[in-house]
Amino acid sequence: MRATANVVRSLWATATLRRAARSLAVLFALVAAQPSPGMAADEEAPLLAFGARIAGDDARTRLVIAFDRKPDFSIHYVADPVRVVVDLPETSFGLKPESLEPRGLFNAIRYGGVGAGASRLVLSANGPTEITEAKVMPEEDGSGFRLVLDAERIDRGRFERLLNEQQWKGTGRAVKADRPAAPPPKAGTFVIAVDAGHGGIDTGAVGATSKIEEKHITLDFARVLAETLNREAGVEAFLTRDRDEFLSLAQRVQIARQGNAHLFISLHADTLRQKDIRGATVYTISDRASDHLAAELAQRENLSDEIAGVAIESEPPEVADILIDLTRRETQAFSVSLARNVVTSFEGQIKLINNPHRHAGFRVLQAPDVPSVLLELGFLSNEEDEKLLLDAEWRKKVSGLIADAVRRYRQAAVANGG
Template sequence: MNFQDGQRRSGIAGLFRVVLLSLAALCGAQNACAEDIEPLLAYGARIAGDDARTRVVIDFDKKPVFSIHYVANPVRIIIDLPETAFGLKPEDLEARGLFNDIRYGGMGAGSSRIVLTASKPVGVALAEVKADESGKGFRLVVDAEFVTQDRFSKLLEKQKWTTVATTTKTGRLAEAATSDGSFVIAVDAGHGGIDTGAIGVVTKTEEKKVTLAFAEEMAAALNKEAGVKAFLTRSKDEFLSLSQRVQLARQNGANLFISIHADTLKQKDIRGATVYTISDKASDHLAANLAERENLSDQIAGVALETEPADVADILIDLTRRETQAFSVNLARSVVSSFEGQIKLINNPHRYAGFQVLRAPDVPSVLLELGFLSNKEDEKLLLDPKWRSKVSERLVDAVRHYRNGALANGG
């Protein structure tokens, strides 16, 4: 080795030692800083909601920076946090609503995680940090909603995992279907899955099959109208809770919600179509009894009724906004008017009661009883494709008149 080679290698070795010393000093400084940083303290939490919407609230002593991700099989919402000490009681985050399991703890390397596991597809509608009322702490609020499998798959596809938790707020969930200015109609086939609904007196046909067949035909007829976009809350034989049906309508930006049914009555001679709107007080005993039976759908499938704690009850919006009710009544009247002289109607065809499936606070909603499977004549018509087609045409006419009236009034 000549002198120049030796000098060059000596210089490189010296530079290497300088780099190592610099890195060591930097690491030492970072470790010292890390030791000085106290972990977050999560000192309180609460959860409220049902199987359509659930809110999780966690109290921190300092402002948390967080990120949210989705994982499938099973469906999970992952909330990543900086190192956090969880001073929570077991009952503070006891799984309920959309979630059947909730876990939290350290992940090592100065990070912690909360894992919310759901039995059905979910999406985060809102996630944000707010200062609490005392001004001394901060509150992480996460609102989750039931979504379709297709929507959840899209959430999985577009997310970007990152090791740096910088997300502070997410946007409201909204389907792309509402972005083109269409008049959107949610067509809800009543019952489904384990909840068969009523049974035909002659053919023993299940109500869930009658409602789905009609809903498919009705949606197809509506979609032929210019500027109208109809979709089904369920397109197969599956159970959806009453809350989930309402949630799907709101997520898709529905301008109308029409729930299709074909019930049974003890009085076999009663027949004809009926249109119902929501009200705290029922119009009559028949409406009250029907609403009570329809509201049992969730219990048939084992969906527990939840009572919300007062401090987070704002997740469930007021069910009886006057403006929406007025629009619902207008829609019901339009349906009755379109049916008159064309489709057999029950006496006093517009009735009202406390139907839970009509509770969307911002979507005019009606429940249409096509007829009664307890009546032989009605049952025969309900299974007749030509009759279903005629009813669909009348409903399209009713929606057309309702929409024109709403547009004329600036709605």
């Protein structure tokens, strides 16, 4: 009898703890959802997703996500590879990573912001998949609402009909970069676009020890670099993104060109399977990769749009114009010159990878008229590099070295009539 009573008490205590934990989560959700002091009365705070679970097999899978308020949503499909895209209003995701570990029909699940006022859940599927039922239900205890998504495996023909029937083309506000037209720079001003890689739903790599996301590393460094460059006489540097937002690769190029940039510097801090590899690398664009490592890195970086659920449309064939070809060649030559100047500045000052100037087909470096480089500051998979990437003094030092490289590049370009 005593044992039975102990079991009852244990069960009661467990249930009580579960209810308390749920109430605490809801309390945090409600607090986080309150408008900030500077928010206008008619400006609604972001939704808050505070819980999730997933279950199923390779035929059917169910996802459930708990929100503090009733979420509006829309569902779309993207092919090659198959992805299910769930668009939401701006949402703060307070989810434990393990709560949406991919399983069943899905091999990867990502979520995050994709632009002003918009967030997105991207479900990468193992094959043709359809959301057969999607509904929002109030929680029984009144703590919020849950979005329930039931997915089923379907044949290719059915999936192609879904693609053809939907009006969504992977564009619109979810991937729109709201940028006012940049005024023409003052005569003689040297304009530099500083591009913080990744952002929003595209978190990039994750630190081996700190677990910090690459998108935060690159933005922190971009701010310091832009500030350093702006102290140079006659230089004006601007950021392609100044907050945690998603920009497609094409948008980054477009922002640089619309900003009348003379240079484009894209910042990254990737991870590698070989954790002993460390040091900075400077990449320029080429239709052929210089080595296997460069090819692998370019392939991963070019997946940024795919990760965010953007439908990648084939680019229209360019006009066969010899002037365009000459412009590309000249731009590429300037890009190589900039890369070499950066390597020269870094030598003996910071750790460089072997053969630090490499090249591959990076889509973010494809502007035909803006010399561009992609700078791997170091690798978050290496503990020593990771410590440096988190060090404010190191960021200042490296930014100063990049500014020196840009100064020499600019002097040479002016001397050669560039």
